[in-house]
Amino acid sequence: xxxxxxxxxxxxxxxxxxxxxAMDPVxxxxxxxxxxxxxxxxKKTKPAATDAVGMLVFGAATVLFGNxxxxxxxLRYQWPLIRKALEAVGIPTSDRPPSPxxxxxxxxxxxxxxxxxxxxxxIAREMWLGLAQRMGMFPTQPEDYDWLxxxxxxxxxxxxxxxxxxxxxxxxxxxxxxRSRAKSGRKRLSEDVDVSGANFGxxxxxxxxxxxxxxxxxxxxxxxxxxxxxxKVALDSLFWAKTQLGxxxxxxxxxxxxxxxxxxxxxxxxxxxxxxxxSNVDAFDDWKxxxxxxxxxxxxxxxxxxxxxxxxxxxFDAGMLWDMETRADGRYYLxxxxxxxxxxxxxxxxxxxxxxxxxxxxxxxxxxxFTWSLTGDVERLGxxxxxxxxxxxxxxxxxxxxxGPALGIRQTAEAMFRxxxxxxxxxxxxxxxxxxxxxxxxxxxxxxxxxxVWREYCQEHSSQQALATPQSPPLAA
Numbered sequence: 172x173x174x175x176x177x178x179x180x181x182x183x184x185x186x187x188x189x190x191x192x193a194m195d196p197v198x199x200x201x202x203x204x205x206x207x208x209x210x211x212x213x214k215k216t217k218p219a220a221t222d223a224v225g226m227l228v229f230g231a232a233t234v235l236f237g238n239x240x241x242x243x244x245x246l247r248y249q250w251p252l253i254r255k256a257l258e259a260v261g262i263p264t265s266d267r268p269p270s271p272x273x274x275x276x277x278x279x280x281x282x283x284x285x286x287x288x289x290x291x292x293x294i295a296r297e298m299w300l301g302l303a304q305r306m307g308m309f310p311t312q313p314e315d316y317d318w319l320x321x322x323x324x325x326x327x328x329x330x331x332x333x334x335x336x337x338x339x340x341x342x343x344x345x346x347x348x349x350r351s352r353a354k355s356g357r358k359r360l361s362e363d364v365d366v367s368g369a370n371f372g373x374x375x376x377x378x379x380x381x382x383x384x385x386x387x388x389x390x391x392x393x394x395x396x397x398x399x400x401x402x403k404v405a406l407d408s409l410f411w412a413k414t415q416l417g418x419x420x421x422x423x424x425x426x427x428x429x430x431x432x433x434x435x436x437x438x439x440x441x442x443x444x445x446x447x448x449x450s451n452v453d454a455f456d457d458w459k460x461x462x463x464x465x466x467x468x469x470x471x472x473x474x475x476x477x478x479x480x481x482x483x484x485x486x487f488d489a490g491m492l493w494d495m496e497t498r499a500d501g502r503y504y505l506x507x508x509x510x511x512x513x514x515x516x517x518x519x520x521x522x523x524x525x526x527x528x529x530x531x532x533x534x535x536x537x538x539x540x541f542t543w544s545l546t547g548d549v550e551r552l553g554x555x556x557x558x559x560x561x562x563x564x565x566x567x568x569x570x571x572x573x574x575g576p577a578l579g580i581r582q583t584a585e586a587m588f589r590x591x592x593x594x595x596x597x598x599x600x601x602x603x604x605x606x607x608x609x610x611x612x613x614x615x616x617x618x619x620x621x622x623x624v625w626r627e628y629c630q631e632h633s634s635q636q637a638l639a640t641p642q643s644p645p646l647a648a
Contacts, residue, residue: 179386179627185235185596186249188619190256192231195622197298199260201291202227209281221264225257226277229269231615237596239271283607291614296392296408299621300415303389306628308380309419318444318513318525319566321422321577326446327391327409328424329378330584331401334592334609363606365398373609376404377617378412379587381580388587389624390617395610402428406437413441422446424580435560436546442515442523446577449490449564455578458489458569461504466495472562473502474551478539482552483531490564494531506532511540513565527565591616 177187192198202224209223221229232242246253246268254264269277282288303309308324316322364372378392392408405425413420423429423438424446438445451470452458466473471488473495484495484502492508511528518524525545530538543549545565548556568574595616 176630177626179623179630183623185232185245186253188235188623189228189232189253191626192619192622193228193253193256193260193262195618195625197295197302197625198227198618198622199224200298201295201618202262204291204294205281205287208284208287209277221257221262221269223277223281225262225264226269226274227615228253228257228262229274230278230282230611231619233271233274234612234616235596235619239274243268243271278608278611282611283605285607288607288610288614292392292394295614295618296411297415299389299391300412302621302625303380303391306387306389306625307382308389309416311419312421316421318421318515319510319573321444321446321566321580323381323383323576323580325419325421326424326580327378327380327412327420327422328580328584329376329405329408330426330588331374331376331396331405331428332588332592333372333374334613373606374398374401375610375613376401376408377584377587377591378405378408379584381583386627387624388583388590390587390621393613393617395606395613402431402434406434409438409443410441413443418442422577422580424578424584426584430561432558432560439525439546439560440518440522444513444515444525444565446566446580447564448578449568450561452489452568455568455571455574458491458507461488461493462506464504465500466502466504472557474549474554474557476549477552478531478533478541481533481536481539483533483539485531487557487562489568490562491567491569492529492531492563494533507567507569510565510567510570525565527563591620595620 175190177183177191183191205227206223209226229242229246232246233239236242236245250266250268253268254266257264310322310324312322312325365374374396376392376394376396377390379388379390381388391412394404394408396404402425409420409423420443422445423443427448427450429435429438429445429447430450435445451467461467466486467488471486471493473484473486476483476485484497486493486495486502486504488504494505494508495502496505509530511530514526514528516524516526524547526542527545528540528542530540533539543559543563545563546558546560548558550556566573566577568578
């Protein structure tokens with residue numbers, strides 16, 4: 172079974188994905204941990220269809236197929252083939268697949284334990300980070316690293332995503348009740364679903380890394396987040412990864428939610444350059460509507476500044492610094508400042524800061540070249556100093572040669588979510604009605620996804636020894 176070749180360019184059957192999952196070294200370690208907790212499963216009454224590890228395979232099948240009933244129906248047909256794969260790696264099975272009732276009992280009895288889920292998450296992310304390094308992610312970079320041209324391999328990218336509790340689940344939202352699709356019996360109710368925002372369901376944060384190769388996107392960590400707290404979960408994962416990787420972790424890509432001064436400053440103090448879109452733009456080309464137009468008073472931050480004896484009206488907008496022209500009917504955007512270089516500097520307390528060299532065109536006395544700290548304050552005439560962390564981006568969005576590859580990393584997170592919800596079947600999931608059950612589903616989904624990535628990488632590089640080693644890959648020093 173180890174020598175079987177899979178066609179990853181095609182749409183793999185769920186049975187093939189379950190085969191790959193059963194052979195995955197990370198899954199086997201997690202299965203052993205669950206088996207330790209559920210040591211008495213199937214031994215007190217009639218024999219179970221499989222052991223604790225096999226039940227995890229069935230649980231992953233319920234996520235991949237979309238729901239418990241579909242998983243049971245499909246596995247009845249595919250069970251003879253999948254059974255061979257399970258038994259080949261030491262998972263005992265019977266001649267029949269587990270039933271949906273058996274899975275729900277197993278999940279409620281043994282898995283719905285926050286401490287166990289946190290333990291499995293910690294084990295998984297440590298091993299996944301080791302796999303990422305084996306795949307060539309997070310290489311050592313030279314001292315003269317060009318911060319204006321980020322390397323995707325040294326970047327963690329993350330985002331938060333919402334998942335509905337179930338299709339047609341009954342929840343009260345904005346005074347209206349969305350009815351369950353159940354026609355008879357007990358209605359599908361979710362007591363801990365969040366209904367505070369535009370979406371409702373459960374929020375999760377996914378932290379990933381990637382190689383510049385198709386499908387080589389590896390999930391490093393996944394965790395459930397409280398409403399509007401997805402950035403906090405991502406930062407916890409980021410700083411944990413920093414302790415493991417050291418200076419090989421250079422960049423952190425997130426969306427506009429990473430906009431608070433305290434959050435950006437924490438990332439920079441760790442020596443990591445944040446890559447995120449400005450908070451007041453949607454598309455990459457939105458900035459083109461600014462030059463020679465009137466200032467956007469609701470979005471731009473305007474102030475007066477003095478370069479020596481030369482006064483300028485400036486503003487921050489779209490993450491860039493702009494010179495402005497004052498006319499009778501208001502102020503207008505002129506030219507944006509050029510970003511010449513970005514440097515990382517060490518502070519006296521051992522933490523880091525980033526400095527940006529800027530050049531502003533001046534028709535009165537030549538260009539102004541100056542250096543600002545990304546976490547520093549800029550003096551504004553007649554106003555309080557303004558902290559630059561939420562307003563000035565290190566890589567201007569107008570510079571496509573730099574911003575395109577840098578900020579395009581963030582789009583990988585969106586592609587990851589579409590992949591998880593569509594290709595992996597999570598978008599049709601209809602069998603979990605609590606936050607903890609969804610957390611289990613998402614963890615199984617991440618394990619199944621990473622198993623595919625690791626198997627394809629090993630198949631491409633013929634690393635059979637790496638494939639057959641069900642232990643934690645060592646982290647580089």
